[in-house]
Amino acid sequence: MVAxxxxxxxxxxxxxxxxxxxxxxxxxxxxxxxxxxxxxxxIAMAARKPLVxxxxxxxxEVATTIFPYTSWNVPWAHNAFENAAAVGSGVEAARKKLAxxxxxxxxxxxxxxxxxxxxxxxxxxxxxxxQAISGAFERRHKIMYVLYDNEAYMNTGIQRSGGTPFGAxxxxxxVGKVIKGKPLFKKPIMDIMVAHGIPYAATVSPxxxxxxxxxxxxxxxxxGPVFIHAFSTCPLGWGSAPEDTVKIMKxxxxxxxxxxxxxxxxxxxxxxxxxxxxxxxDRKKPVEEYLKLQGRFxxxxxxxxxxxxxxxxxxxxxxxxxxxKRAGY
Amino acid sequence: MxxxxxxxxxxxxxxxxxxxxxEYPTGEWAVFQPKIDESKCVKCGLCWxxxxxxxxxxxxxxxxxxxxxxxxxxxxxxxxxxxxxIEMVRI
Numbered sequence: 302m303v304a305x306x307x308x309x310x311x312x313x314x315x316x317x318x319x320x321x322x323x324x325x326x327x328x329x330x331x332x333x334x335x336x337x338x339x340x341x342x343x344i345a346m347a348a349r350k351p352l353v354x355x356x357x358x359x360x361x362e363v364a365t366t367i368f369p370y371t372s373w374n375v376p377w378a379h380n381a382f383e384n385a386a387a388v389g390s391g392v393e394a395a396r397k398k399l400a401x402x403x404x405x406x407x408x409x410x411x412x413x414x415x416x417x418x419x420x421x422x423x424x425x426x427x428x429x430x431x432q433a434i435s436g437a438f439e440r441r442h443k444i445m446y447v448l449y450d451n452e453a454y455m456n457t458g459i460q461r462s463g464g465t466p467f468g469a470x471x472x473x474x475x476v477g478k479v480i481k482g483k484p485l486f487k488k489p490i491m492d493i494m495v496a497h498g499i500p501y502a503a504t505v506s507p508x509x510x511x512x513x514x515x516x517x518x519x520x521x522x523x524x525g526p527v528f529i530h531a532f533s534t535c536p537l538g539w540g541s542a543p544e545d546t547v548k549i550m551k552x553x554x555x556x557x558x559x560x561x562x563x564x565x566x567x568x569x570x571x572x573x574x575x576x577x578x579x580x581x582x583d584r585k586k587p588v589e590e591y592l593k594l595q596g597r598f599x600x601x602x603x604x605x606x607x608x609x610x611x612x613x614x615x616x617x618x619x620x621x622x623x624x625x626k627r628a629g630y
Numbered sequence: 631m632x633x634x635x636x637x638x639x640x641x642x643x644x645x646x647x648x649x650x651x652x653e654y655p656t657g658e659w660a661v662f663q664p665k666i667d668e669s670k671c672v673k674c675g676l677c678w679x680x681x682x683x684x685x686x687x688x689x690x691x692x693x694x695x696x697x698x699x700x701x702x703x704x705x706x707x708x709x710x711x712x713x714x715x716i717e718m719v720r721i
Contacts (some may be wrong), residue, residue, distance in 0.1 A: 312674075312675045312678075312679065312690075313675065313690030313691070314690065316675055316678055316688040316689065316690045317689060319684070320687060320688070320689060323684070326650055326651050326652045327651065327652055327656070327682055327683050327684050327685055327697060327699075327700035328650070328651035328652045328653065328654040328655070328656050328683075328700050329656075329683070330656060331650050331682060331683075332656070332702075333659065333682075333702035333703060333704035334682065334702075334704035334705070335661075335682050335704075336682070337682070338681075338683060338684075339679075339680060339681075339682050342681075342682075342684055345670065364660025365651065366647050367644060367647075368647050369647050369648050369649045370647055370649050370650065370651040370653065370654050371648075371649070371650065371651060372650075372651040378644075381646075438685050507680075508680075510679050510680075536679035536704075542707030543704035543705060543706070544704060544706055544708065544709045545709065546682075546704070546706050547680050547706050547709065547710050548709060548710075612676060
């Protein structure tokens with residue numbers, strides 16, 4: 302069941318609360334201009350209850366807890382790539398059991414009313430952690446799984462993952478005579494997660510912060526497993542300028558490379574700028590505008606590789622048409 | 631004899647970081663850092679919202695103040711500022 306009332310975030314109120322609580326402290330060692338830093342702050346802003354944060358291995362885990370420093374002022378646990386969703390399920394199941402037997406009734410130090418958030422990168426979600434997520438969703442645990450998708454294994458040195466898009470240069474799919482970047486397309490992770498029949502799934506771009514916060518809050522309010530696919534620019538791995546992080550996030554939505562939508566009990570609904578693009582197809586920008594800001598796609602702009610941009614555009618159009626049909630446009 | 635070793639039962643179950651990251655000055659990484667022109671600022675808070683390092687301190691009323699000890703100088707705030715009130719200056 303999904304709560305009906307829509308929460309309207311007020312930026313001033315959020316700023317006051319963050320100033321007092323500081324859930325994610327400054328001084329973590331994510332790269333300058335990292336998109337994941339914005340995502341973790343927005344998740345903490347959208348929280349309605351205390352959080353228990355389960356973090357799969359990935360950039361966020363590596364950079365925020367370099368011993369002996371930690372950036373987290375919320376209960377936080379690190380686990381392996383494979384079992385992040387399984388640990389989240391365990392925390393949620395233990396909470397239910399402790400509440401049922403009234404183990405800590407009247408204890409002022411123990412708060413059992415909390416939300417469980419599991420954060421994983423694209424390596425931990427698309428490739429390594431997929432079976433744990435599938436299991437957690439099948440068992441209907443009330444966890445929110447957030448995937449921050451920076452489209453390769455960035456913290457180990459930019460290796461390709463299931464989330465790497467077509468044509469992107471990574472260290473394991475270099476541009477040369479035989480292959481020119483990754484020859485394959487991105488795995489349709491949202492379709493896989495929606496196929497589990499979960500009550501709420503959404504795509505989020507932190508650049509559209511209002512839309513993102515409303516979706517995160519709705520994820521917390523939903524009784525049951527929630528999957529949220531957040532788009533995260535990586536200046537290091539994508540070869541983009543650090544100051545263009547938010548600009549690229551916006552362009553990804555405007556070119557329909559990463560459309561914004563939510564799936565409530567199997568029903569697709571477009572949100573934010575994707576609605577206006579669906580109504581006015583003229584507003585859809587060509588993918589070149591998104592590709593040209595990133596060094597990993599630079600080879601596609603050579604005259605002999607023009608077919609790659611066309612192929613990319615064709616893939617984007619096909620995905621967008623499918624989504625429009627599902628959303629009833 | 632030396633002091634007895636700590637047994638495994640006395641150790642925590644996992645590595646527990648015990649210092650707050652705010653003691654680590656990531657501001658040393660920066661080449662450029664933001665400087666806000668207070669006369670142009672419309673107090674929309676977008677710089678605060680888009681900062682990946684939670685550097686801006688904003689009470690919702692006045693001009694946001696960047697914490698330059700932790701600002702890595704990415705420049706997202708200067709690009710996203712709707713009135714271009716933020717300038718990145720070399721330090």
